[in-house]
Amino acid sequence: MRDRHRPARTRRPPHRRGRPVTARRTITRRAPGKLFVVGEYAVVEPGHPAILVAVDRHVAVTVTGSGGDDVVIDSDLRPEPARWRRRDEGLGPVDGRAPDGLTHVVSAIEVVDALLAERGLRPAPMRVSIRSGLHRAGTKLGLGSSGAVTVAAVSAVAAHRGLDLSPADRFRLALLASARRDPGGSGGDLAAAVWGGWIAYRAPDRAAVLDLARRRGVQEALRAPWPGFGLRRLPPPRGLALEVGWTGRPADTATLAGRLRTRTWREGAARHDFLARSDACVRASIRALERRDDHELLRRVRDARKILTDLDGEARLGVFTAELTALCDAAESVGGAAKPSGAGGGDCGIALLDAGAEKDIARLRDGWAAAGVVPLPVRVRPPEGNTE
Template identity: 60%
Template sequence: MTRTVTRHAPGKLFAAGEYAVVEPGSPAILVAVDRQVSATVGAPAGAPAGAAADVVVTSDLLPQEVRLRWQHGRLTGLGPRDDRTARDALAHVVSAVEVTDRLRAERGLPASALHIAIGSRLHDRGRKYGLGSSGAVTVATVEAVAAYRGMELPPDARFRLALLATARIDPGPSGGDLAASTWGGWISYRAPDRGAVVESARRRGVEETLRAPWPAYAIRPLPSPRGLTLAVGWTGRPASTTALVSGLDLDDWRGSTSHQDFLARSADCVHAATRALEHGDRAALLGAFRTARQLLARLDGERGLGIFTPELRALCDEAEAVGGAAKPSGAGGGDCGIALLPDEAPERIARLHARWEEAGIVPLPIRPADRRDQPDDR
């Protein structure tokens, strides 16, 4: 029987600290959710003559498989069936394989051809909900390929490999989605300088970079909210985090009084939410959620980013109307919003869902999830 390895990685939601978290050392809070991406790695099936590939990737999001060959340490497409759009969609899978294979080579482990099958529960019939699918697919691929190669890595090493993989594509994103997908549950996260770690891997190698200190980087598990229920609503409109964050024009904004004030206020909000989670202080956590919403609204007003769509405003207002607190999750501009409601009155959730549906918002049956809830096949 052919050996295969499957790993699952959950999606994520941002609870606090969006936008600020892209700055190294600025804190954020994220929560992993009970929808996952899976990666199954094994040996490729026999291919027609002349069509052999070093890596074959299939996905339930793509109409056809993608066949790749190694060339000078990078994976390149094979044959006329290699669809450029599909290749771009799989950029995170490809980068995850490349970085993990470099670690394999540095450790002197044998190479072999791979078949990687990706499955996603973070989409519905191709619809994107904004639950961190690119981060989850990167983490799942890193973990599955490493395990298949005989490298069972601790969580910190898996996260660092995943961050190297994504930062090679774009050093802008914070990596918070990767942290949530790696550790699960509620976490506090501070990002490293992504450009610096990519340069370290280039100069010193992956193994040494995994072991070296990463200034400003920190991850800490947090308790789940006590006495509160998380509700998630989808606006029906996908959003591009990269496009929204790039709208900040960081070169112009970074270092300004407005920028420094936003970072300080965001850090204070995250610290307040962290203390509330650690002490089980429901009122303080609801207050921190409301502050996080206000900070995003103020940033939106100052920079004109389009964070708050009419749907996201309605999502937040309807949650407040039934006694909860709500905010966009992530960059805004569409995707999801989240709400916290006191759990001693479950009828409030039903009332909120009904009000959301009237406003054109889709309630999603999503719950926080610990990594122990992910059914890895070992």
């Protein structure tokens, strides 16, 4: 009979300090892509708003325990798996060459590793498999594949190690992972991938967030307030159809957005004017959605196109290609409103028009096809969870 005053011995969990016991279970997590409705470019500035929607196409990440000490990453976008080894400075490629296209996944694993270490847990060897529904024949569609794979990887790796993350935790870990690679990204794609549906989003100050994580750790960064960050759910339009057209050409979002970080642009009056106009357009679009005023929302999306057109002319970014211009014109010719979604320069655009006007929708798609724009069968992904 056990001594009542002596604590019972407990089995040490296999994932505690010391050499980890390999978990053979398989965990799969999916994250949806996104579309910007209004507010792109301005949203990269902390505290400035945008409206996004999540779409019903996903990236899936599957994590399985493996033998040895390495992390093996395979993707349907790569011809062969890549092997990584944990080192003091993070994951490093075993053969010394970092493969292209895996940086977001590697960064997601590193951030989860850091959180595990702060909680007294050791990471385990694993195989990470990526399958993307946000590409066509290996070419990205402009639906936020980088953000979706980051969120899916954070979620799958954390779940595989037994971490129970709230939606807010998943977003914050994903943003830390993304900002370590590119602090210029707004994180709007991450927010859409986590919460789904229609959202109004304001980006946090990524430099401040990264500094917080460096000084006080990842776990504290999950709890502390993030300057500039904001998120709220929005109702969908009452009677509008969302149509998506793909130009067939991928765009380099980071390069396009990076052109606005020059000293001349950042200190000029044009930047302040653009931000003020964009913010006003986003706020008016939020009011239109909340009041279920479809007519007003169409007007604001047309305003957003004009704001991007003026920005393109001022900063010479190359937002509007011939295909994106034709996409917008075709929508307006049938009474709708349209604009590039995201950075432009390729990728895709969106159109909103009367959901009951089937003939107009058919004419729109025909016009797109004639201009070399591929209509995509994409719908809005319903919201998930809460915003806590």
